Amino acid sequence: MDFKRSIKEKKYVVEISQREVEELRNSIRAAYDKVIADYVERMKRGWAGRPKVMDYFYEMADFSRREKELIEAKSEGKKIIGYTCVFAPVELILAADAIPVRVSCGLYEPAKIGNRIVPVEVCPVIRSTVGAKIIGLSPFLEQSDALITALTCDGMTKLSEIMSDYKPVWTICPPRLKDTEQSLSFWRSELLTLKANIEKLTGTKITGKSLRRAIERVHRANRVFRKLQNLRKEKPVIMGRDAMLVTQIAMWDDLERWTEKAELLCIELEERLKENNLACPPDTPRVMLTGSPIIWPDNWKLPNLIEEAKPQGIIVADELCSGDRFLYDPVGVDEWTFEDMFTALAERYLMPSTCPCFTSEAGNEDRVNWLINRVKEWRVEGVIYYIYRGCMLYAMEYMRIKHALDHLNVPTYYLDTDYTREDVGQIKTRVEAFLEMLKARIEI
Amino acid sequence: MPFAGIDMGIQNVKVVILDDDGKILARSISPSGFEPAKAAEQTFREALSNAGIRRDDIKHVTATGAGLDMALEADSTISMVAADAKAGVYLLPSARTVIDVGAEESRIVVCDERGNVLDFTLNERCAAGSGAFLEAMARALEVRIEEMGELSLKAKGTASISATCVIFGETDVVSLIHRQEPKHEIARAIYDALAERIISMVHRVGLKPSVILVGGVAKDIGFTAALRRKLEAEIFVPNYPEYAGALGAALHALAKAGGNIQ
Structure with missing residues (x-):
């Protein structure tokens, strides 16, 4: 009896007065409004001749417009389903007529508040997401009626527990090996449980018809998502940090509207490519980012440094779960039966994933192959391996990736940082030295 | 001109x-x-x-x-x-790996024969791989930093400390003092820890001979001796490395x- 009661009690909740919560929320919200305004301003300054449609994305970069829309949708009875990780199949959420939003926190200050529950050694995305929850800061997390969390790394695993003190949490557990006999069937059954949970919350049955409609909707987004990336293979028609912002906004925007706007952007960029109307000089060193997720807004620290550095660099591709990986792979359906669609959905969210939570005898080969492909097709001249303290899986995979890239004669730089603005000067020195080296290599 | x-x-x-x-x-x-x-x-x-x-x-x-x-x-x-x-x-002229150990920062730079950078690494977000570490440790040991090098040369290498960070390093030094380990042995352990730190950075980029050591810390004979003991390569230290x-x-x-x- 006692035991039963104790598990119903909050497990991790900290004691904090309502007054402190409000003070912290207001001061941090004011601080990040400023960060967003400043970063958007810098992006505008960095790309003076940008297409007009970029203004839409700059507007959406400020969370408040979408926050209002979510509140409105909720008042009309729609459910908002948050997810912490790209393993969550957005198709299932859309098929139940609910709204998907990614909720991992890219703000620096809440990490300090998260320290009240989670030790500082833990990855700052986790600490920041926890901190944001404690003070009710993050608009999308607050609006979510339930959360999907994937048990990928240790941080995400325990985050699920902590979040379950506040909201219904549905964990999905990806197998750490992709190609054993049970892997796919296990993962498929995880998603079936998730489907049942979504149906229960929304009161909407996911049928073959609604799933197909959702898959097709996401297919349209996939196409545009890829198109934008392919446009960065050639001469630089879009600054990297702008492309990254467009990509990231797909994680909280209305997907249809995002697809429409991103399509307009692609059409304009295609024109520009023909006219040789470039966002920066064509010989600007071409950089790829890989490693820990880079989440708007505070983590733009690094993209900003790269594209504002002297010498300047341009980010042409990334291998980030918060970036180019998000909507790159479509669900590959053969037969539009429910069973086939569901298997295809499970495959889509397992097989192409390059997350370092996977392993095999050959190591995380899919990640290596993704990187090699990007280096070749996007003509990448240097790779920045971005890690924040506590991001163990990415940190541990570094040497493996470096060896693979060494074979291609592409320099890799391991950049270690944290959720802090204090190290901007230090990182700037490193980034500029790296770009200077790339520039010298190009000139040789 | x-x-x-x-x-x-x-x-x-x-x-x-x-x-x-x-x-x-x-x-x-x-x-x-x-x-x-x-x-x-x-x-x-x-x-x-x-x-x-x-x-x-x-x-x-x-x-x-x-x-x-x-x-x-x-x-x-x-x-x-x-x-x-x-x-x-x-x-x-034959240098292909430059090790620069400075007050707050250490760098390993691999270059070609014309002095173009091919690869590099720095001590990331941590003072344990730089001169600041030696200064903090000298303070804990209550010796002048200028004398610690000479002192360390008398040691046989019976003590060791971990140099994962300045704070932990200091704790290690204090516990060695409590164990009544001779000062010169502790001094040597301090240099060994810094040298190990630097060598792990060298291995992350890959060592290419010849190796030249520069930066202010290169003047410290305790450190150069430790690095020479531990790195399997000849190390050239110029006059005026700083x-x-x-x-x-x-x-x-x-x-x-x-x-x-x-």
Whole structure:
């Protein structure tokens, strides 16, 4: 009896007065409004001749417009389903007529508040997401009626527990090996449980018809998502940090509207490519980012440094779960039966994933192959391996990736940082030295 | 016409003046203090007077170092990594790995025969791999940093500490003191810890001979001895290793403004 009661009690909740919560929320919200305004301003300054449609994305970069829309949708009875990780199949959420939003926190200050529950050694995305929850800061997390969390790394695993003190949490557990006999069937059954949970919350049955409609909707987004990336293979028609912002906004925007706007952007960029109307000089060193997720807004620290550095660099591709990986792979359906669609959905969210939570005898080969492909097709001249303290899986995979890239004669730089603005000067020195080296290599 | 390089280091400002053949005319050094810009100006003036020339004689000034934005007189700037590579190859033409251990930062730079950077790494977000570590440890050991090197040479290597961070290192030193480990053994353990730290950085980029060691800490015989004990390669230490950054910057000035090194 006692035991039963104790598990119903909050497990991790900290004691904090309502007054402190409000003070912290207001001061941090004011601080990040400023960060967003400043970063958007810098992006505008960095790309003076940008297409007009970029203004839409700059507007959406400020969370408040979408926050209002979510509140409105909720008042009309729609459910908002948050997810912490790209393993969550957005198709299932859309098929139940609910709204998907990614909720991992890219703000620096809440990490300090998260320290009240989670030790500082833990990855700052986790600490920041926890901190944001404690003070009710993050608009999308607050609006979510339930959360999907994937048990990928240790941080995400325990985050699920902590979040379950506040909201219904549905964990999905990806197998750490992709190609054993049970892997796919296990993962498929995880998603079936998730489907049942979504149906229960929304009161909407996911049928073959609604799933197909959702898959097709996401297919349209996939196409545009890829198109934008392919446009960065050639001469630089879009600054990297702008492309990254467009990509990231797909994680909280209305997907249809995002697809429409991103399509307009692609059409304009295609024109520009023909006219040789470039966002920066064509010989600007071409950089790829890989490693820990880079989440708007505070983590733009690094993209900003790269594209504002002297010498300047341009980010042409990334291998980030918060970036180019998000909507790159479509669900590959053969037969539009429910069973086939569901298997295809499970495959889509397992097989192409390059997350370092996977392993095999050959190591995380899919990640290596993704990187090699990007280096070749996007003509990448240097790779920045971005890690924040506590991001163990990415940190541990570094040497493996470096060896693979060494074979291609592409320099890799391991950049270690944290959720802090204090190290901007230090990182700037490193980034500029790296770009200077790339520039010298190009000139040789 | 002469060329100048200014290295705006965290602890000291260093200036090197070269003639247009790439010969060193003068060196000068002074503490950065609280007003690095002023310190730079003064060090620069000193170097000019050492060389017996006037400001107007200098054709091009290149700045480098953590505070390079504060070197007001500079015509151009260069990263510390590139400066290390240039200076390394100038000082030792066969150098392909430059190890620079400074007050707050350490760098490993792999370069080609022309001093172009091929790869590099820095001590990330941690002072345990730099001179600051030695200073903190000397304080804990209550010896003067200038004497700790000599002291360590008497040791046989019976003690060891972990150098994962300055704070833990200090705890280790204190517990060794409590165990009544002789001071010279602790001193050696301190240098070994720093050397191990540096060597793990070297292995992350991959060691290519020859190896040259520069930066202020290269003057510390305790450290050079530890590095030589632990690194399986010959290590060349130039005279005046603390001027490598300024020298690299001056070489950049020379290359940039059209001079030639034969």
